Amino acid sequence: MSALDLLRPLIVAAGLLALWQAAVWLTGAPPFILPGPVAVAGVLADKAGLLAYHAAITGAEILLGLLLGTLFGGASALTLSAFRPARRWLMPVLVVSQALPVFALAPLLTLWFGYGMASKVAMATLIIYFPVTSAFYDGLRRTELGWLDLARTMGASKLSTLWRLRLPAALPAFGSGLRVAAAVAPIGAVVGEWVGSSAGLGYLMLHANARMQVSTVFAALAVLAVLSLILFFAVDRGVRRLTRWRPEA
Amino acid sequence: MSDAAPVPAPSPAPGLRIEGATLRYEAATVFDRLDMTVPAGRWTCLLGPSGVGKTSLLRLAAGLPSEGAAVAGRVLADDGRPLAGRIAYMAQRDLLAPWASALDNVLLGPRLRGEMRGPRKAALRARAMALLERVGLADRAQALPGELSGGMRQRVALARTLIEDRPVVLMDEPFSALDALTRHRLQAQAVELLAGRTVLLVTHDPLEALRVGDRIEVLTGAPARLADPALDPAGAPPRATDAAEIARLHGALLERLAGGEAPAPQALEAAE
Structure with missing residues (x-):
């Protein structure tokens, strides 16, 4: 990676910020409609403690949702691929469940799990459950048939074939599911907070928006974006480590 | 690397008898009540054109399923003991994880x-x-x-x-994806390492069969049949491929392969 590769995103970001500031100056938009980056930076500094508090809550919701969604999704994919009856009975349920917009469930989740973190964790879990399950299941299903022949002639049990061949072979697919999950989990948590909450970046945004503190909304958005990026790149790195053997296309 | 002594074969290797091997797809019969003997402790090459059903026959011997086909027939060891757990299988692709x-x-x-x-x-x-x-x-x-x-x-x-x-080793064109020189070396190495075992090797290459086979069975036609009698080339494998006798047999085998009834196109597809 050359220095330019590192600098390029910074240059792009600086350029966009400059455009933004220029737009504010040129249009003369009042700060309660469109605050400039300088104003937002001021809020980021002034309200650092407040933002950090809400970011920690949203971050915890995202991480817990990611963990639970991955666990449930992974377990579901394994069950589906290991048991034919499970496939016959559960696959339609899984597909139909995706016809329901998960966002529409947010009010119900708030009703059932309350205004605290639980309903947001549930939301994030739900939103990543399907991508993880379907990607991992797909990977498990597409095991190289030659390997299964080989395992059979070697006298392998179904379980050890799953553990030694099908599971590692499905890791790249599982990784793709995880990447999608890392990208959408923050959406789940924030939507959950919008519907009803007492803390979190989504709550802070809604609260500030209602009071025309638009620069605080922007500051919260910036924090959320950074949070999501860190999460995505951390997951991406982890997935790459796990599938190092796979040549990069 | 060709100084390798054989890896001692476990117990005397049994010969195989394939009896009444039948494989039918909806559109075509690949082979029907086919019998074949694989002598003990030697290399038998099953030679045939692409799509004739060699791989299917090998899979049947290995106890592997053929998707979408009606399969019948039995595979017996000539020492009367069950074959389960005595067969190793090697495919065309290396299938390394x-x-x-x-x-x-x-x-x-x-x-x-x-x-x-x-x-x-x-x-x-x-x-x-x-x-x-x-x-x-x-x-x-x-x-x-x-x-x-x-x-x-x-x-x-x-x-x-x-x-x-395992005393019995079934191989499905294990060298066909390699370059000529590597294939040549690996054939010799395999012959030495697997000496004493009962080997059934599927190949579409007459020269490979002549290099490594103690016995060469030719499978042609649709439904496929074995040419009678099987060819037992003189000399011990791995044979040098530049001998005049090998060149003559190579030509004869090619003629025999080309002379077999051409299988119908669907049968070719189905047997792949």
Whole structure:
């Protein structure tokens, strides 16, 4: 990676910020409609403690949702691929469940799990459950048939074939599911907070928006974006480590 | 690397009898009540044009399913004992697990059977290392398959077959994807390493059959039949391919292959 590769995103970001500031100056938009980056930076500094508090809550919701969604999704994919009856009975349920917009469930989740973190964790879990399950299941299903022949002639049990061949072979697919999950989990948590909450970046945004503190909304958005990026790149790195053997296309 | 002595075959290897082998797809009969004898402790090559059903017959012998086909027939060992657990299988592609080192790939069978624990683990590892040394890859034991050449990969697959220590080895065109020189070397190596075992090798290459086969069976037609009698070339494999006799037989085998009834196109597709 050359220095330019590192600098390029910074240059792009600086350029966009400059455009933004220029737009504010040129249009003369009042700060309660469109605050400039300088104003937002001021809020980021002034309200650092407040933002950090809400970011920690949203971050915890995202991480817990990611963990639970991955666990449930992974377990579901394994069950589906290991048991034919499970496939016959559960696959339609899984597909139909995706016809329901998960966002529409947010009010119900708030009703059932309350205004605290639980309903947001549930939301994030739900939103990543399907991508993880379907990607991992797909990977498990597409095991190289030659390997299964080989395992059979070697006298392998179904379980050890799953553990030694099908599971590692499905890791790249599982990784793709995880990447999608890392990208959408923050959406789940924030939507959950919008519907009803007492803390979190989504709550802070809604609260500030209602009071025309638009620069605080922007500051919260910036924090959320950074949070999501860190999460995505951390997951991406982890997935790459796990599938190092796979040549990069 | 061709100074390899045979890896001692476990107990006397049995011969095989395939009886009444039948394989039908909806559109075509690949073979029907086919009988075949594979003599004990020797290399038998099953030669035939692409799509004639060689692989299907080998899979039947290995107890592997053929998707979407009606299969019948039995495979017996001529020592009267059951064949289960006495057959090793080697496919055209090396089928190495890309995430595992060469050494771990050799140990796939023991791992799959849960043998890699306790005191046996060290012994199996040592055996795998010894086998890698036999195929000339001791210094690449930790390499991932992606870092190895096609020939090296197939040698790892050969070591993986050998660690199974089965008296009967069924091979489906294991050298066909290799370049000519690598194939030539690996054929000789395989003949030496597998000496004493009952080997059934499927190939579409008459020259390969002449190089490694104690006996050559030719499968042609639709439904496919074995040419009678089978060809037993003189001399011990691996035979040099520049001998006049081999060249003559090569020509004769090509004629025999070309003379077989051409199978219908659907049958070709179905048997692949």
